[in-house]
Amino acid sequence: MPVRRFYKLYLSPSRKYVKTLKNLLGFVPGNLSLYRLAFRHKSVAQSVKKGVKNSNERLEFLGDAVLGSVVAEVLFKLYPYKDEGFLTELRSKIVNRANLNQLARKLGFEKLIEYDNRMISATRQGSLLGDAFEALVGAVYLDKGYDFTKNFLINHIIKSHIDIHTLEQTETNFKSKLIEWCQRHGKDIIFEHIPNQEGESTKLFTIVVNVDGEVMGLGKEFSKKHAEKLAAEKACEALGI
Amino acid sequence: MPVRRFYKLYLSPSRKYVKTLKNLLGFVPGNLSLYRLAFRHKSVAQSVKKGVKNSNERLEFLGDAVLGSVVAEVLFKLYPYKDEGFLTELRSKIVNRANLNQLARKLGFEKLIEYDNRMISATRQGSLLGDAFEALVGAVYLDKGYDFTKNFLINHIIKSHIDIHTLEQTETNFKSKLIEWCQRHGKDIIFEHIPNQEGESTKLFTIVVNVDGEVMGLGKEFSKKHAEKLAAEKACEALGI
Incomplete structure (x- = not known):
C-alpha cells in the first residue's frame, strides 16, 4: 500500500471521512474538499467571493455533463443497431431525477449530505439526493479524470445498480x-x-x-x-x- | 515520423482524404471509417442490420454529449465565481445549433459532408453542418479518447473560433x-x-x-x-x- 494511501486511511485527521467515502465509492479519494463540496447543499453553504455560495450546484452542473457523456457512450456501444432517438430516450430514463434520487438513496448518500431541513420542504428533500449524486460525479471527475470516472460509473454504479434492459422496456406513463x-x-x-x-x-x-x-x-x-x-x-x- | 503515420499520409490509398482531414483537424486521424461516418448524412446512408442506417446520427448523439461535457469543464474552470445558472446559459449559447452551423462552415465542412440535396430543403441544409460537427466530435472521441478530444476542442476549436467573452455579453433575443x-x-x-x-x-x-x-x-x-x-x-x- 503506498504511503499516501496508508496515511489517508489510518493516520490523517480525516481518516473516518476517507473510510466512509472508500466504503461508499470503492476507491480512496484524493482531494477531500471536492467530495465535501459535492455533499453540501446550498441551504448550509456560505457565500464566497462575489456572492457565489460554496454549495454543490456548480459541481452538479459539471457532473451532469460528465454523467450524460458516459451514459451516452455506454448505450452507444451496448446498442449498435439502435438509432439516436432510442438512445436519447433510454439515456433520459437512466439519468432522470427520480432515478438518480433512488440510486443515491440506495448508495447511502442520506447520511453524507449536509443541508438545513428547516429550509427545504419534505418533497424537495428527496431530490437533494440526485443533485448530490451528479455533484459527486463532478467531484470524481475533477479528482481523478475522465477515464477513472467512466470506469467508476460503469463498474461501481451502472453494472450493480441500474438495470438498463428493464428500463428499456418501461414506457414512462x-x-x-x-x-x-x-x-x-x-x-x-x-x-x-x-x-x-x-x-x-x-x-x-x-x-x-x-x-x-x-x-x-x-x-x-x-x-x-x-x-x-x-x-x-x-x-x-x-x-x- | 512513425511508420504508420508516414504510410497513412504518403502511401495509403486514402492519403488524399487523410491529408484533407489533417489540414482540417490538425492531427492525423486513426480509424478513417469513423470520420467518413461522421460526414455522412442519412439522405445518402445505407440501411445496415435491422433497418438502422449508417448515417452520422448515432455519432451525433455521442458527440453532442462529449462536447457538452468538455464545454462544461471549460466554463466551470473559466468562471470560478459564477453559479450553475450562468454556466448552463453560456454553454447553450456556445453549443446551440446556429453557432455550431457557423463554426462548421468556418472550418470548411461543406466540402466534406455527403448528402443528397434533392431530399433536403435549403433551410435544413445549414443545420447539417452543426450535426456533422457534433458527429465529428463523437468520431474523434471513439478514435482518440476523451483527453485527446478535450485538448483538440480547446486548442483547435474553442481558442481559435469561439469568443466566449463576447457570447457571455450577448443576450439572445x-x-x-x-x-x-x-x-x-x-x-x-x-x-x-x-x-x-x-x-x-x-x-x-x-x-x-x-x-x-x-x-x-x-x-x-x-x-x-x-x-x-x-x-x-x-x-x-x-x-x-
Whole structure:
C-alpha cells in the first residue's frame, strides 16, 4: 500500500471521512474538499467571493455533463443497431431525477449530505439526493479524470445498480405519474381540451394541463391520447417530477 | 515520423482524404471509417442490420454529449465565481445549433459532408453542418479518447473560433429571432395573450405564440415581456431555429 494511501486511511485527521467515502465509492479519494463540496447543499453553504455560495450546484452542473457523456457512450456501444432517438430516450430514463434520487438513496448518500431541513420542504428533500449524486460525479471527475470516472460509473454504479434492459422496456406513463403526484401533494389537476384555432387542422387536439389552476404543460397531437401524454410529460418536466 | 503515420499520409490509398482531414483537424486521424461516418448524412446512408442506417446520427448523439461535457469543464474552470445558472446559459449559447452551423462552415465542412440535396430543403441544409460537427466530435472521441478530444476542442476549436467573452455579453433575443425567421419563411406569427384562469394569480401573464395558426410555444410569467420572451424561446426550440 503506498504511503499516501496508508496515511489517508489510518493516520490523517480525516481518516473516518476517507473510510466512509472508500466504503461508499470503492476507491480512496484524493482531494477531500471536492467530495465535501459535492455533499453540501446550498441551504448550509456560505457565500464566497462575489456572492457565489460554496454549495454543490456548480459541481452538479459539471457532473451532469460528465454523467450524460458516459451514459451516452455506454448505450452507444451496448446498442449498435439502435438509432439516436432510442438512445436519447433510454439515456433520459437512466439519468432522470427520480432515478438518480433512488440510486443515491440506495448508495447511502442520506447520511453524507449536509443541508438545513428547516429550509427545504419534505418533497424537495428527496431530490437533494440526485443533485448530490451528479455533484459527486463532478467531484470524481475533477479528482481523478475522465477515464477513472467512466470506469467508476460503469463498474461501481451502472453494472450493480441500474438495470438498463428493464428500463428499456418501461414506457414512462407521464399521465398517471402526474396524477399520482398531484394526489399525494393535494393539488387539483385538470386536463383541458382547447378548441382548434381558425385555419388549424381539425384533426389536431390541443390539451393543456392545469395544476392548481396554473398551466403546467401543453400538448398538440393528432390523437387526444397522445396530446394528453405530451402535455403530462411537459408538466412532469416543469414540476421536476 | 512513425511508420504508420508516414504510410497513412504518403502511401495509403486514402492519403488524399487523410491529408484533407489533417489540414482540417490538425492531427492525423486513426480509424478513417469513423470520420467518413461522421460526414455522412442519412439522405445518402445505407440501411445496415435491422433497418438502422449508417448515417452520422448515432455519432451525433455521442458527440453532442462529449462536447457538452468538455464545454462544461471549460466554463466551470473559466468562471470560478459564477453559479450553475450562468454556466448552463453560456454553454447553450456556445453549443446551440446556429453557432455550431457557423463554426462548421468556418472550418470548411461543406466540402466534406455527403448528402443528397434533392431530399433536403435549403433551410435544413445549414443545420447539417452543426450535426456533422457534433458527429465529428463523437468520431474523434471513439478514435482518440476523451483527453485527446478535450485538448483538440480547446486548442483547435474553442481558442481559435469561439469568443466566449463576447457570447457571455450577448443576450439572445428570442422574440426578434423568431419574428425574423417567420418573415424569411413567409409564415404568420401571432403573440396571443390568454386570459387568466379562475383561481390563478392575476399578476401572471400567459402568452401563446402561434406560427401559421399552430401553437408553437407558451410562456407564463409575472410580466408580459418575460412571458413573451419565454414563449418565443420555446417556439424557437420547437422550430429548431
